[in-house]
Amino acid sequence: xxxxxxxxxxxxxxxxxxxxxxxxxxxxxxxxxxxxxxxxxxxxxxxxxxxxxxxxxxxxxxxxxxxxxxxxxxxxxxxxxxxxxxxxxxxxxxxxxxxxxxxxxxx
Amino acid sequence: xxxxxxxxxxxxxxxxxxxxxxxxxxxxxxxxxxxxxxxxxxxxxxxxxxxxxxxxxxxxxxxxxxxxxxxxxxxxxxxxxxxxxxxxxxxxxxxxxxxxxxxxxxxxxxxxxxxxxxx
Numbered sequence: 001x002x003x004x005x006x007x008x009x010x011x012x013x014x015x016x017x018x019x020x021x022x023x024x025x026x027x028x029x030x031x032x033x034x035x036x037x038x039x040x041x042x043x044x045x046x047x048x049x050x051x052x053x054x055x056x057x058x059x060x061x062x063x064x065x066x067x068x069x070x071x072x073x074x075x076x077x078x079x080x081x082x083x084x085x086x087x088x089x090x091x092x093x094x095x096x097x098x099x100x101x102x103x104x105x106x107x
Numbered sequence: 108x109x110x111x112x113x114x115x116x117x118x119x120x121x122x123x124x125x126x127x128x129x130x131x132x133x134x135x136x137x138x139x140x141x142x143x144x145x146x147x148x149x150x151x152x153x154x155x156x157x158x159x160x161x162x163x164x165x166x167x168x169x170x171x172x173x174x175x176x177x178x179x180x181x182x183x184x185x186x187x188x189x190x191x192x193x194x195x196x197x198x199x200x201x202x203x204x205x206x207x208x209x210x211x212x213x214x215x216x217x218x219x220x221x222x223x224x225x226x
Contacts, residue, residue: 001170034212036154043203043219044154049212087154091212095169096144096156 002026002090006099012107017078021102023071023088032092035064035073038101039084047086048073078104109133111143111204111217118223125191125222129204132185133215138162142207143187145178147200148219155200159207160187194224 003026013019023033031051036044046055048064051071061076075082083106088099115127127145134140144159144167158178159167168176177190187204202222206215 032211036213043216044213045216046212046214049208049214055214089154089212091207091210094167095171096159098154098156100153 001095002029002093002097004088004090004097004099006086006088006102008102009100010103010105012105013078014107015078015080017107018074018076019078019104021073021086021088021104023066023073023099025069025071025090028068029090029092031067032090033064033066033071034089034091035062036087036089037082037084038087044087075104080106109206109215111206111215113202113204113217113220115202115220115222117221118225119194120226121195121224123194125189125194125198127189127191127202127204127220127222129187129189129217130185131187131204131206134206135185137182140206140209141180142209143180144205144207144213145187145189145202146205146213147198147202149197149200157191157202158189196224198222199224 005024033051035048038044052064063074085101085103087101111131141162145157158176160178175192201219203219204217205213208214
């Protein structure tokens with residue numbers, strides 16, 4: 001199985017801050033990487049696929065980059081609705097695997 | 108617009124078999140976009156992928172749970188059913204059904220259903 005490691009596991013930030021979350025794959029996955037946002041007691045929603053492609057309707061303050069084994073998700077100016085948990089997921093090979101999540105909290 | 112909704116028991120006893128149904132709209136069970144899977148999330152923990160079925164009938168399972176899982180599509184209705192045998196308290200989780208875009212990311216999720224395993 002491909003292991004996905006996210007860091008940090010949590011972070012505190014203020015509205016307007018820029019934050020970056022990293023995700024590392026235990027082996028190369030090219031750009032078969034997605035990012036999801038999950039709010040408490042809700043289902044995840046898809047933010048980014050193909051490592052850097054925004055899903056329709058996702059604000060442009062979200063951006064993704066990377067390929068191979070190292071990926072990042074950046075939120076350029078945090079908004080109140082962005083405080084949530086973020087997961088990366090590889091879909092290069094089965095089994096599909098997720099990172100452990102990064103909780104973005106209000107400072 | 109694709110929507111998915113999970114249904115099934117909220118409480119099962121240890122050793123019992125769990126049967127969950129995913130009812131979806133916005134695509135047909137016979138369409139080439141019918142790639143539906145199941146994932147779960149124990150309370151306070153990360154997401155875990157369980158199984159997926161393609162429109163062709165091809166199925167994929169998590170290797171660690173393969174012996175306990177069966178995923179099928181109900182061709183008479185827009186439904187996908189997951190069964191998990193020999194349930195244990197560690198299987199307590201919110202179970203999600205989801206649509207996978209071709210061989211890409213998961214683009215639509217159901218709301219999830221919490222299943223508790225307890226005697």
